[in-house]
Amino acid sequence: MTEELSRRAALRRATAAASLGLATGLLTRASPALALSPQDDLAPLKALLTAERNAIKTYDAAVSVLDAATPADPLFPFQGIVKAIALHFRQQHIEHAERLARYITRLAGIDDVGEGAAQVPADFVPGIKNVIDLATNAEKAAAISYTDAQKSLVLADNAELAATIGAVESQHFVVLNLAASGFVTPPASTVNQPADALTAVAARFVPRSFAVTVDGAPGLDDETDLPFYDVTR
Numbered sequence: 450m451t452e453e454l455s456r457r458a459a460l461r462r463a464t465a466a467a468s469l470g471l472a473t474g475l476l477t478r479a480s481p482a483l484a485l486s487p488q489d490d491l492a493p494l495k496a497l498l499t500a501e502r503n504a505i506k507t508y509d510a511a512v513s514v515l516d517a518a519t520p521a522d523p524l525f526p527f528q529g530i531v532k533a534i535a536l537h538f539r540q541q542h543i544e545h546a547e548r549l550a551r552y553i554t555r556l557a558g559i560d561d562v563g564e565g566a567a568q569v570p571a572d573f574v575p576g577i578k579n580v581i582d583l584a585t586n587a588e589k590a591a592a593i594s595y596t597d598a599q600k601s602l603v604l605a606d607n608a609e610l611a612a613t614i615g616a617v618e619s620q621h622f623v624v625l626n627l628a629a630s631g632f633v634t635p636p637a638s639t640v641n642q643p644a645d646a647l648t649a650v651a652a653r654f655v656p657r658s659f660a661v662t663v664d665g666a667p668g669l670d671d672e673t674d675l676p677f678y679d680v681t682r
Contacts, residue, residue: 490607491558493598494549497611500594501546502565507587508539510567511580524577530635531577531628532644533651535584538621541658545614548664552610578629585625591618609661613668616660624654 515532518525550560568587573579595615602608627633639647656675661668669675 485603487556487604488558490602490604491553491556493601493611494553494556494607495558495562497594497598497614498546498549498553498560499562499565500591501542501549502562503568504542504565504587504591505539505546506565506567507569508535508542508584510569511535511584512539514575514580515577517575518577522577526640527635528577529642529644530639530647530650531581533647534624534654535580536644537648537651537654538584538588541617541621541655544658544666545617548610548614548659548666551664552607581625581629585622585629588618588622588625591615592622610663613660613663617655617658620655620660 512532512535515528515535518528522528524531553560569583573583592615595611595618598611599608599615602611628635636650639650644651657668657671659666659668661670667674
């Protein structure tokens, strides 16, 4: 190879290397961050608040179906415990909604999402098993919604709230899904018992409305009432 050709080859290699370095720099250089504002959290928080109020109304409708159940229903002996758990979960949704509304107000937002509406299919067939299935579907959707919402929340406090509520919705789903699939049944002591007599039993299913203590509301980290089990005995 002549000296001239060698110089040209070297130049081409140098030019290619420089171009590659420039391209790499362009590809790895961070793009300008989008201007995010805490106000951007209002829309997802309001969407979650709407979902919570819909859940409350859905449980209202579910309790009405349970109240109307007759001995002809195959699960009638479990009517009381199913209703007690439904009321327990409903109360937790009320606490979720209250917390979300408070966080919206802190952002100078307005609670204007309304009271919610029951999410019951038009062709829903009344029955205790269908109530369990309906609630299972609703809690699964809620768990997914909270997980998705965390991706778009700007403030850490809001993301924490979504996480700690979403974890509880997942707990609701697991409990209901086990019952819906027939994998577990309530204790024999609950059979043919009214819901009012089973409030304390129902409270043991998902014992806290929040996974961790947040904004004054105790979570599973409340060691006073929910200590870790002693496994050293």
